[in-house]
Amino acid sequence: MLICAACGTRHPTSIPRWRCDCGSYLQLEGTGLFQPESLAGRPATVWRYHEALGVDDPASRVTLGEGSTPLVAVEFAGRDVLFKLDCLSPTGSFKDRGSAVMLSKLSEWRVAEIVEDSSGNAGASVAAYAARAGIAADVFVPASASAGKLAQIELYGARLSRIEGTREQTTAAALERAARVFYASHNWSPYFVAGLKTAAYEIAEQLHWRAPDWVVAPVGGGGLILGLYQGFRELCDARIVDRMPRLVAVQAEACAPVYHAWTEKLDEVRAVAKRATAAEGISIAQPVKGRAILEAIRRSEGVARAVAESEIWDALGSLARRGLYVEPTSAAAAAALAGLWDSGVIRTGERVVVELTGTGLKATDKVREHFFTEG
Template identity: 45%
Template sequence: MDVEQLTGVDAPCFHDRSGRRYPLDGSRWRGDDGGPLAVSPLPGLAPGQIVTAERSLWRYHAALPVPFARRVSLGEGCTPMVPLDWGGLRVHFKLEWFNPTSSFKDRGVSVMMSHLAAHGADRVLEDSSGNAGAAVAAYAAAAGIRARIVVPAATSAAKILQARACGAEIELVGGARDEVADEAVRQSARIPYASHNWHPMFIQGTKTVAYEMWESLGFTAPDNVVLVAGAGSNVIACDLAFGELLAAGRIDRRPRLFVGQPEHWATIADTLNGVDGAARGARVPTIAEGASIARPVRLPEAVEAVRRSGGAACAVPEAAIHAAVRALSSRGLYAEPTSAVAAAALDHFVASGEIAADETTVVVLTGAGLKSAEAMAAVFAAAPLDHVVAPEPGGAR
């Protein structure tokens, strides 16, 4: 039965790419056409609607399709946006590792888990290379819901430990990230699927990062937002939130979205730029494991989001990711390699002249280096720290 028959055309609902509508229930995560779902357009937020006493993303609950009273929250959102010098430019870095499980995934998972819990879920399934699995495990624990996380066998041990510590059941699967997703889809026939790549409520929570930029900048939009993309959820979410604000007359233009991806996993960038990714040869592992997605579920939406903003996307070489990790750390920002792809993309677009010094630019750093200890060790083993001072002979130990 279509949502029009249940709730009326104007009620919030899911819709698929064909435009078919579905009710906002807890069991559906994709359309009858087999494609991903989105939530019907919601009104943009007015400054006076922000619940300033709420220290979480739920301060923007008027722009979210989940009742405030049913929220599952650990205090996610309200992350710092720090202005720093970056090669002579003043750039704002949005530090998403201040979220409860140390990654941006908490935003989407809070809203997704709130939706699922409100509709009676007592068990959920997720597939993840690490950060999303940790977030689902944490928020499932907060909601009193059992969680099963399917992860690549090569996932960072620290990320697996975090999910296990929150009580999740972990299944390791060999093969690439997309093969893990395929296994989760098979299991979704018997376990409710809380997928950060598929579930439309995840995008709704993720969009609050853009609302925070808007609020932090005095209710104006930045000129540029620089993002790393794997599946592209942050790209789509920023497009969604700034689109809502534009439609409501709260901003006068969309920020340009600039996207970086690891060069052998640059499906969004290659599609946007008309590049045959197969010409790069076989895919090879990247130190930015969180962005190694070969087949993004929402590829058309991510490409269109960048194009609509007037932005651009690029493939980032592995050496540039390593260099960006070191450059961020030298400024006190201990970001995981996946996050550092955004900083490398910033360098690329500044060098190309597409981002200028007199513009307001926000770079989103998605997760903490502490979550990728092995990868961080590899970066700094390749470029040893030469400023470590040895103790004086006979001195204190």
């Protein structure tokens, strides 16, 4: 069942819909859950957890082999950390988890054409999975998006619209198009979040059904932190794991609406005046699901953090010297670690998982400019 987050109206899952008539976003509820012993022999994709994903017709499942990304132990800033390498997903970002499920549901609904807006990664991912599903896609992105992401989108066959101005102006342009075409937005779709739950399931499975103490992730629109929370919540409720990990939502200081709302103990996320940031994937002035993001942080007894541009670039370089080449948005999560340890928020001996969400190959133009341009 699709339930409106604002008015509580219930909508059937058999009819294509991306928001409630009242204008608010929808939440997917009432899906099932797998049993760990049932997973043996299943494919190593997000579809090994199919009971929890809300796609009813197996023939509609769209996959490029997403999921089952490595969980690698690495020394970082003097401590042992487990890095979840979602940067190794088929299109190079964690968004593939959500795109696989969202495009599968769109296929089940027989939707023939979609529009999406993105800072780049989600657009590339949706374009790839739309190509796989045989669904025409229009993707709107800021003109300033990384060149690698723009090339991906066009090569996958989507119609690319580069929008001058802010990320918010890109969304406005896509919404105009959505008056005529189904809006398959990763920031709105409850099925996209359902796909992101699989990150929590995988982390738990890779740790032999033991939850880590902390999971650290970058936050822009908030889909990943919501997917992690919902996934671990389901595992806790089913007593598959014995506790909820504490979540750390990391933003860039240049655009940190969730961090400011959390520190000010607000119930809603207010829009902020943002500055330019290398972490383009989390540069969202006011996320659609702000209240839910804050609830996930607080209910997990987690924290929010904001990191400076210099910290992001330093973390990116440090990760690369450990063999992990990620884009600045991914590096933001790792950049928060030193402060969390130094302040005593994360204590010695606690098990920490950090989501590395996107490959550095997507942002090589910006990486080269920062590290290798003289002057």
